Amino acid sequence: MKQYNEKLARWIYSTPSSDAGINNIQIPGQVEHLVWQNRYKEPSSYEQDFVQHLLQAFSNDVTEINDLVETLNQQGFREESGELWTVENFSTEMQRLGY
Structure with a gap:
């Protein structure tokens, strides 16, 4: 399973085409559904650690930003x-x- 959307990684900093469907024709029944549609890269170890620390805080009922x-x-x-x-x-x- 892919961990990020490779098309998004190539597209994120470029100007989108104004022509519909250019380089993205989908054939019914053959569409690749990605689990991580909005990721343009795999999360770094820093990002993964950040998530774990946030989850730990939230599990201890920490809800206010301060x-x-x-x-x-x-x-x-x-x-x-x-x-x-x-x-x-x-x-x-x-x-x-929040990309």
Whole structure:
């Protein structure tokens, strides 16, 4: 099973064609359905670790952003650059990863 949408990886930074169906003709019964339609790459180990730390926080009923940032810092999980989490950089990271 593919872990990301290869077509999206090639398309994400280019200008889409204005012609319908160019290079994407689907034959009924032969359409490849991808599990990860909106991923343009496989998640990095940092992204996977981030998910695990968020799940741990949520499983402990942490729901407010200030508490979530504090919990990530207490867990020892840092921003990819190694910095402590703040509400601002957490929000920025969520926007970046929300591809």
